[in-house]
Amino acid sequence: MDRAPTPKLGAYAALTAAGLLAALVLGQPALAVLVAPFGLLLALGLPQARDPGVEAVATLGADRTMEGDPVTLTVTVRARHPVARLEVAVPLPPELEAEDGPPALRLRIGRGDVGPEHGLERALTLRCRRWGALGVEPVRLRARDHFGFHEWRAATGRRQVLRVYPRPAQLHSLLLPNQTQVHSGNQLARQRGDGIEFADIRPFVPGDRVRRVNWRVSARRGQPYVNQHHLERNADVILFVDSFAEARTGREGTLDLTVRLVSALAAGHVARRDRVGLIGFGGILRWLSPGMGPVHLLRVVEALLDTEVVLSYAWKGLDIIPPRTLPPQAMVVALTPLLDARAIGALLDLRARGFDLAVVEVDPERFVPPATDPGDRLADRVWHLHREARRARLAEAGIPIARWGPGEPADQPLTEIAAFRRALRRVPA
Amino acid sequence: MGLVAAMAGALAWLGPAPALRVEVAVGLAVATVGLALGLWLGVAAAGPMAVALVGAAFAVAAAHHGVLLTAAAPLFGGGLLLAAELADWSLDLRRPARGRGAVHERHAIWLVAVTGLGTALGVVLTLAMAVPLAGMAAAVLGLVGLVGGLGLVAWLAGTGRVPRGPDLPRAARRSR
Numbered sequence: 068m069d070r071a072p073t074p075k076l077g078a079y080a081a082l083t084a085a086g087l088l089a090a091l092v093l094g095q096p097a098l099a100v101l102v103a104p105f106g107l108l109l110a111l112g113l114p115q116a117r118d119p120g121v122e123a124v125a126t127l128g129a130d131r132t133m134e135g136d137p138v139t140l141t142v143t144v145r146a147r148h149p150v151a152r153l154e155v156a157v158p159l160p161p162e163l164e165a166e167d168g169p170p171a172l173r174l175r176i177g178r179g180d181v182g183p184e185h186g187l188e189r190a191l192t193l194r195c196r197r198w199g200a201l202g203v204e205p206v207r208l209r210a211r212d213h214f215g216f217h218e219w220r221a222a223t224g225r226r227q228v229l230r231v232y233p234r235p236a237q238l239h240s241l242l243l244p245n246q247t248q249v250h251s252g253n254q255l256a257r258q259r260g261d262g263i264e265f266a267d268i269r270p271f272v273p274g275d276r277v278r279r280v281n282w283r284v285s286a287r288r289g290q291p292y293v294n295q296h297h298l299e300r301n302a303d304v305i306l307f308v309d310s311f312a313e314a315r316t317g318r319e320g321t322l323d324l325t326v327r328l329v330s331a332l333a334a335g336h337v338a339r340r341d342r343v344g345l346i347g348f349g350g351i352l353r354w355l356s357p358g359m360g361p362v363h364l365l366r367v368v369e370a371l372l373d374t375e376v377v378l379s380y381a382w383k384g385l386d387i388i389p390p391r392t393l394p395p396q397a398m399v400v401a402l403t404p405l406l407d408a409r410a411i412g413a414l415l416d417l418r419a420r421g422f423d424l425a426v427v428e429v430d431p432e433r434f435v436p437p438a439t440d441p442g443d444r445l446a447d448r449v450w451h452l453h454r455e456a457r458r459a460r461l462a463e464a465g466i467p468i469a470r471w472g473p474g475e476p477a478d479q480p481l482t483e484i485a486a487f488r489r490a491l492r493r494v495p496a
Numbered sequence: 497m498g499l500v501a502a503m504a505g506a507l508a509w510l511g512p513a514p515a516l517r518v519e520v521a522v523g524l525a526v527a528t529v530g531l532a533l534g535l536w537l538g539v540a541a542a543g544p545m546a547v548a549l550v551g552a553a554f555a556v557a558a559a560h561h562g563v564l565l566t567a568a569a570p571l572f573g574g575g576l577l578l579a580a581e582l583a584d585w586s587l588d589l590r591r592p593a594r595g596r597g598a599v600h601e602r603h604a605i606w607l608v609a610v611t612g613l614g615t616a617l618g619v620v621l622t623l624a625m626a627v628p629l630a631g632m633a634a635a636v637l638g639l640v641g642l643v644g645g646l647g648l649v650a651w652l653a654g655t656g657r658v659p660r661g662p663d664l665p666r667a668a669r670r671s672r
Binding site for chain 2: 084089090107168169172173
């Protein structure tokens with residue numbers, strides 16, 4: 068541990084020296100008597116200063132948890148020598164809050180608690196306020212001797228990372244992709260073949276299996292007919308997260324809503340045996356090639372934890388995204404606050420390339436305080452008009468777009484998009 | 497707590513030494529205001545500075561009235577030590593932490609013991625100074641103490657007073 072004298076030691080030494088000097092110079096023995104207690108404290112305290120050899124380890128009760136859930140942090144303190152006053156503090160990120168008090172302990176280690184086999188254990192309950200990969204730094208120690216003349220400081224233990232998964236939004240339905248892939252899944256394909264869902268009937272041709280023959284229709288029409296079924300295939304779903312900018316008020320922002328909805332969408336599509344990919348399009352480009360299964364879902368959620376808004380002025384287009392991340396015939400679900408023109412440009416480019424695209428606008432206007440003075444109101448109006456123009460550009464390109472804000476059910480934008488897509492199909496080409 | 501201790505020390509002294517009452521009362525009032533301000537701002541040197549101020553007021557009053565030694569001096573010294581220690585403790589307690597009752601109890605007992613010891617030492621010195629030869633010995637002892645104190649101050653000035661290790665995180669530090 069790093070030892071240093073405290074300001075108190077210097078002050079007491081100066082007081083004693085000044086008192087004795089004044090007593091000798093002025094011939095006032097009473098001054099010497101006044102500072103005698105301070106001198107006594109120095110004489111008693113200085114020889115007793117020794118390194119207490121304190122070590123502390125903080126252990127998290129879990130390395131993965133859900134947003135809003137509590138986690139126990141156990142702090143174990145060991146010392147070679149007794150410590151009169153010991154402060155143990157655990158540096159926590161702002162997303163982690165200690166319940167029932169500060170994340171610091173004030174301890175006294177007595178003679179009975181000293182030794183390598185003895186350890187004082189204290190448990191703190193932490194509450195995870197926000198998702199993310201949260202780092203708990205090494206424990207900081209500050210020990211003082213009885214007299215407060217010396218202080219020892221140290222940082223012990225190792226950095227730990229607590230992965231807090233976002234609490235997914237509640238979803239009851241998912242978007243149906245326009246086109247499916249070749250692997251079997253739970254989506255009804257437009258193509259006909261072996262499946263369960265009835266699609267149509269057609270005349271029997273040599274090679275058809277007898278079990279497919281529709282006997283009622285065959286008897287009515289006088290020639291054999293067979294049933295046709297829809298294939299059951301999976302789909303490729305790419306979740307596109309716009310992380311160029313976000314609007315935030317206090318603990319919640321558009322990025323938090325985005326991550327919760329993406330998490331729910333990924334879980335829903337993986338449950339339907341779809342392949343799910345992820346593109347984090349922002350100051351830092353992050354991607355995850357499409358995959359399926361619970362392990363891949365964990366990968367998607369883990370990748371989401373690293374999503375953050377990084378300021379960047381570099382113009383970025385679709386050409387920087389690896390081609391394998393965007394497979395042909397994939398459905399792209401984009402979540403964007405429509406705050407950055409680069410993301411809108413990329414979405415229009417995706418549409419122009421023929422991707423089945425749907426946009427959920429995570430509404431940033433809910434996070435903007437209401438304008439009060441005329442200048443702010445004018446700026447607010449211009450901003451709203453600007454956003455309307457961006458929405459209109461996407462809608463003109465045939466991209467279904469729906470707004471979603473805090474406190475609204477997550478099914479709402481998906482239902483709106485599904486209705487938009489049905490309306491598009493009805494419009495003659 | 498420091499303010500309470502300062503008041504306690506003042507009351508302890510003001511009774512038996514009426515000759516020095518006015519000057520020391522003024523010094524005490526100024527020191528109390530300074531101590532209150534220093535504690536509110538979180539200045540670590542507030543306690544010792546207030547003590548120095550009261551000590552200076554005592555020296556001026558004693559010189560003015562020609563009082564060489566008074567029986568109240570040990571009590572006054574003990575009160576000053578208690579004031580400085582309590583001021584230091586109050587600053588220490590302002591750092592938010594989950595404390596255990598035993599920590600504070602032990603420190604309170606230690607504080608009482610140290611104050612008692614300091615006062616007892618003052619009484620012994622006061623009694624010793626009444627004897628002519630012992631007074632000379634006390635002067636030599638004071639000289640040794642002076643040299644030791646100055647040496648300590650010089651050593652601290654040379655090494656620097658700021659601890660170099662990692663400090664406690666912001667959340668665990670004192671908040672005003």
